[in-house]
Amino acid sequence: MAGRILVVDDIATNRIVMKVRLAEACYEVLQAEDGRAALDIAQRERPDLILLDMMMADMDGVEVCRRLRADPETADIPIIVITASRQSDHKMRALAAGADEFLPKPLDELTLLARVRSLLRARETAQELALRDSTRRALGFAEAAEIFARPGTAALISGQREQALSWKTALKGRVQTGLTVMTRTQALALPETSASPDLFVIAADLDRPGVGLRLLTDLRARAATRHAAIMIVVTEGDHQTAAMALDLGATDLIAAPFDPQEMALRLEAQIQRKHQADRLRASVKDGLRMAVTDPLTGLFNRRYALPHLRQIVSRATETERPFAVMLLDIDRFKTVNDRHGHAAGDVVLQQIAQQIAANLRPVDMIARIGGEEFLIVLPETAPGLASRTAERLRQQIGATPVLLPGGIGSLVISVSIGLALCDPGAEGCNDIDAILSRADAALYRAKSNGRNKVTISPSAA
Structure with a gap:
């Protein structure tokens, strides 16, 4: 998958190492030495993804995230924040500011490249939907009717019902999303004619190793759940499973045991993106079907x-x-x-x-x-x-x-x-x-x- 990636780090050695890693995977790499340079290059070059160091001399990664998200020209560029810090509040601040992922140093290359692929795929899909919507408007069709924001829905699926219930309890009061505990069988039996959950949170292993990933692929293959957001809960340090989940179509990952605040931030971000894609998909489908x-x-x-x-x-x-x-x-x-x-x-x-x-x-x-x-x-x-x-x-x-x-x-x-x-x-x-x-x-x-x-x-x- 081709793509241009902006690497932002105030240490030249770090930028060079990252450039070598990405170039080996056939990505084109741009470099910025501080936050201001990153904002300028992002505005001018519109990279497909940004790898952003958390700590820099002129401004921290959180502030760069905020400014990128506030600018309509750069608001949709995926951002991965990278840092040597293990402090939970740094991660929360970055995710709240709009970062798509937060990865600690030293980086696991397998997970990093899988995350890059996943975010680039999602961006390509979003851009194609937006492009088709702009074509619809260029043909003279009216703007799609404004749809009032509706509460999202999430299904929590674990091998043990007690664990899924504990997730629900931990998230209670932190999200507006409706939470439902569901089994693997119930998820696969969802009819195409009914409204499916916006998001599935799935334990990677469920009752046996790999079963959660098989459920992920099954959900992606069904019309009723094909466009749902899917978050996989992996064991801390299990980089192989994390990378495989992303390559199979997971939209996000979280390591167990997870911080409820982090889960809430990731969950709400995934549902917001899913609703936006749904709106674009519906406007294209309904506005163009008969005429074009x-x-x-x-x-x-x-x-x-x-x-x-x-x-x-x-x-x-x-x-x-x-x-x-x-x-x-x-x-x-x-x-x-x-x-x-x-x-x-x-x-x-x-x-x-x-x-x-x-x-x-x-x-x-x-x-x-x-x-x-x-x-x-x-x-x-x-x-x-x-x-x-x-x-x-x-x-x-x-x-x-x-x-x-x-x-x-x-x-x-x-x-x-x-x-x-x-x-x-x-x-x-x-x-x-x-x-x-x-x-x-x-x-x-x-x-x-x-x-x-x-x-x-x-x-x-």
Whole structure:
């Protein structure tokens, strides 16, 4: 997972060591030597995550957190505070000021990198929701109706009911959230039609080692609980389990035995973020479904695709990160309709749409913009990855026969793809008409050279 990380520490050696660790994991690293420099770089460069030392000469990490959260331009950047201090009040102050995590020195590299991955995934999802919401508003839809804040709900799940009840007692009076003690079986039996808890607090081991992590993966696989916040309670010092939980989809961790104040701060922060994501998700879903969705394939249509592409181009210009645009066309589609009827043609379109979606990331944009033509946009994607993705799509579609309706047989379908690589700053890479023209020209060459090909139009110099 690519990302730019700002390391803030007033000791140069610490910054260098951290840079080496992160660079080995293929992250781009920015550095700041004090709080003021950190605020300036964060405002100017908009890093994807900040690793912030607690104690610095000009201001402490708590004050830097407060200022970052108070600035709309930097308010959503994840922050991990790192310190040699073991004092509980330092941790509480940092979490209250908006830090996402507080890690003591010496750092466990396994936990640190897992936490970085987890926070970057969450940020990517939040940015994609916000981007889709801004596209919705760019299309002229009204602002989503203001939803009054509602109390959150949390389910507490432990291998021993007495332990879960002790958690509930410890949190009583510290949070506004409704707390329910629940078993593993009850959590998995939640129906899709009912309101599920906003947050699950789960003991990592439950009644047997690893069972809590299996419950985590089960909850992520179910529609009713897929978007819930999930906090895993791990044993102090169990770095392997902590890292595994984060990589499996936990949104937060807390070490047992925990400080009730820390649990309360983490719990309320997780529920607030979950409610914000719910609001964005609902506004996108309800505001766009009918107006900008292709009814046959369920993909976005041209009305949505072009404004969203404009948003992606604008963001790429700000971040200076490459992206790619594909035009994918089904080969000899008219022949399918002529020989087998329009019902068969519809099935082909639906299956191709499903295969495209199954082979791309959630952040990628897919739209049906013509009869048998699809537009695909890959944000923050290097040229090599873009070309491999296009080739994988072509091969996957060609290797999967389409079953025709009525049991009349199957068809092997091929596609041609024109790929435009875009490097922000290059000529024409901030002009969507020019980008689409390049992709269209590449698609035409793919068709002219025998179809069932990927042809690339590189970024202009």
